[in-house]
Amino acid sequence: MIDKALLVEVADCLKKSVFGKIKLDSDQKLIELILTFAVTIKRTLAGCKLDFIHPSADSLKYQGYVYRFMALFAQKRQVEVDQNDVSYLANKLLSCDYHNTYLTYNERELAISVKVKEFVQHVSEEMHWDFQKDHSFMTKVTKHVIGLVQHKVALLPDTPIEILAGLSQKFPDLYLAIQKYWHLAFPENYLTASELQLILLYFANEYTSRNQQRNLSALVICENGIGTSAILGAKLKREFSEIKEVKTSRVSALNQIDLSNYNLIFSTLRLKGFSRDYLLVSPLLLDDELIKIRAYLKDYEQKYPQPVPAKQVVEEKHPHSVEQLAKLSISTLFCSELVNGIKIQQLEYNSQDLIAVIQECLAHSDSTLIRKQMPVAKNLLKRVRMAPVGIPNSHIALLHTRSPEITRCSFTMFDLDNEISLQSMDHDTIQVKRVLLMLAPDNLTAPEQRVMSTISSMIIMSSQNLDLFTNGSQKEIKEAIAALFLQDLKDRLLGNQ
Template identity: 55%
Template sequence: MKLSKTMILTERQKDILSLLITSEEGISVKELENRLNVSRRTIYREFKELKDVLATDELNLVNKKRKYGVEGNKEALNKLILAVKKTKIQSSMSVERRENALAAILLLNDEPKKIIQFALDLNVSEATIQNDLDIVEKSLAEYKINLIRKKSVGVYVEASESERRQVLVGILLSEINDYDFFHYLNHTQLKSNNFFLQIISRDLLFETRKALTKSIIPNIELDSDHQLIELILIFAVSLTRIKAGFTIEKVDLEPGSLKYQGFVFRFMALITEKMALKVDQTDVTYLANKVMASDTKQTKLHYDSDYELAASIRVKNFVRIVSEKMQWNFQKNTTFVNRLTRHIIGLTQHRVTPLPNARIETLAGLSKRFAKLYTVIQQAWQQEFPTDKITSSEMQLLLLYFANEFTNFENHQQFNALVICENGIGTSAILKARLKQELPEIKQIKLSKVSDLVNIDLQKYDLILSTLELKGFSRSYQLVSPLLLDDEIIRIKNYLKDYERKYPLVNQPVFSSSKTKHATKELSKISIGTLFCADLVNSIKVQTLRYNATDLIAVVQECLVHTGRNLITKQLPVAKKILKRIQLAPVGIPNSHLALLHTSSHEIKRCTFMIFDLDNEIVLKSMDHNEIEVSRILLMLGPAELSDAEQEVMSLISSMIIMNDANLRLFTNGDQDQIKNAISSQYLQELKRKLE
């Protein structure tokens, strides 16, 4: 009897079967309609599906005197009753998810599978599976994966092993939520109804992550939890295929991936303690290439398409224009340039949902604080991306990238050179000697091979020389011969002169400030603002939400409960305003574990800034469209009408939070006194700037 193992029913089908097998005299369609509150047409459609399910176990849906029941031998009926009680209830999938599920099953397995098996697994009719397969066939063909249908044999796919694994991992990533993935992995007793979470053994996923944590993760840098999930899935899928006897086809070893092969060998040594595997060198090479590609310490030297390559060139021009107009070199830090490139490609290719064209206080405050820089960015965007229209919020988000870079690093006028050579120390030494002799203004010279670039902080160097062409390299560089010829020296000298002209030692002021015309009024405003800031800072509290829910709505309500009645007269209207703001645009702070919630309302008596540490992290979208795990909530509240002084201080705090990496770390991990002192110090700096 296969029924108890393979039956997968919707909630409605389970209810219908329960009524059919518990009604001794049968049950009419009319009674089923009333009991289940559905139409006659729905009942007959479900009957058609159930007939196919029952027929596989030689049971029949019968109609006697307009009353329906199930007939078969006693043993089969008893097993049916047991199966209905224990059967797994699977929510109906959308068409798109079902098609992805079909593709995932086909890609993970090589044995032909009958249409009826797909129908039972996915809880639909055989006709529906046939229609779905037509769509799946066209989609897979784009990846050069052929869907084969053989009568009396079944359905399967033919594909290169690398394409098979890559597409399968892509499907799983698109269908698995980051939070659900880790929650499922961390709670061994938890059962999930997510089909895609169950397609690979939880034990294998758990052991894969464990081995990765010991062998590979400590040696690389990942941008996000989503990237960690991708790495876990790549390895878990590969292990599944290797165990089934399938080896990756020959792949080329990427330059610089040798050390990553060592990491993969260490991983395999750990995983083979748990399972017997015969691992081919090609699989090690394949996985090493994948690990290297996920390591953000790598300098990106290639792009996935001609469009991305062209877009990266436009982004570099965009950064160059901003740098020259601001006389501040934003081009030195390749991590910044690459991160900005990924973001802009996502925007221009419509891979992400743009921020709404509405005021987002955190970003709006930044545009006031860096008014000149914001204007320059707008002009540079129009110049380099004239046909790509973006919202004001997205433009302000671009400002966030530049403002963060500006406040993170000082623009010291130091001529430091990096020399990249293809072969050995000898050539590098000749170049270094020639540079010292001919260009004494270069104070420091660093020698490097291409394979060592991943370990070098490129933003330290004003000048990069290379004896070989670096296709797609994220920094501008001078291509020279190993002997450094005279005309090349002249070219380098001209480059340095141009560099000095573009980025002089004296920094241009970025912050805009208005000169006072009436000293008495200005003094009064300053005293009011200072008193308000002192009062606000003294009221700052860092509290912990114990055993908080992982639902954002519940967390917002918990935060407001801790504010007290002396601050908010009615909490419900304030909660609704905060949730409306969250629905408008993401509230997560990029590259952090922070979420900034803020609103103003007639129900709020005075301005306040409160910080809540979460016992349980929650997953939210950040302003740059990535998902982050939030461990701390920053709550800013104010009355409906704010005075100029109040508005200024509140804007200062919100801008300060996202100003640079040091501030992000402070607001993420700092205690109450550290945060109070930092805000006070920032206010005093602004006050000093006004008085100068």
């Protein structure tokens, strides 16, 4: 129905004028915006006009983005749009902007979001780590759980998925807390082990991506952000020495603020659907409210005490030193050979069918790595059919298998000329531009299994790592994996693992 050339032109203009200004949390929203703008232009060119469209509150800047888009598009094709078209498209941009999603739940979703908040709060208290601090994290988890509870997505299978199973071994206490409080918060919603480990992925990413601060910072939310809010902010700093920084904001500007920068949030008005805990106070901070704030601070510091760095201790007695040294020597040699064999290859003119891409990846692999390609390809296809292989919030897919036809462990990355659409582990659709292929013999030793699991866990451990494995060069990825292996070997030498 829509000409491909028009879609390409619209996507190009959106990329230059809009996509850098807003944040989209899924590829579906990107596709939705391209289609919406293309349909609007097609309708306008056909002479069909919209009835009156009321512009949403706070949509003024989005109208500016629409005008910028139209100016760029007019250089390619002559098109005339009226104010109703601009308001319609601006409203669509506003609704798709990730920063605005926390106040868009319907009543059913709002009830689920309250339970998610309680679930995250319990896990935070158990782990003494404030997971609620980052609004982006809370939004992702809430969106994911709403999909699970409302049965909008199929559960991951109740079979081990190696990249997720490795996380539960790396973060056993966090995983136990998630299992415990999921059953308390959602007793009627059974999750497979893989689904629980996927939720663990969100928490583990947050756990490793951010440092807990001790000098407390506070955000004060008011209706207009002037006048009494300044008085409130000054009084907070004067009365509470542990609060080192105070920022004030009007409620309409919340979507422009990174909430993860603030330990405490105070508001002079109720915030329906707000993802963070906050304390409702009057603009003048009365005496009884000062008592309430002291209790709030005390409660916060009890829940999330200052983390104490663990001391590294080397035992004085070494009854198995020779055996340990031999194991470390073998591990070091294995790690070195694996790192030296890491490659990035280009798949030119690749098919957009995953089965064909798998066959192309195997065909481009080292000729000494695989004895017979067909059994290995069948193993990989079996893994793909078992559960999604796309990595959440990325543009990469991880394919891995073990087979007697594989001669040694290897890690190879393939850059695709043509991106392919795949389902990710969190049931989203992503555009994959790099395929990570991990291959291993069937008879892996325990140390070798540990090393391979270390790489797969590293990939999903943080947004920085996801970016590294998506866009990094061969040298950068080799250096990062080598550094991880070195740290692991040092920890084992010091007796920490």
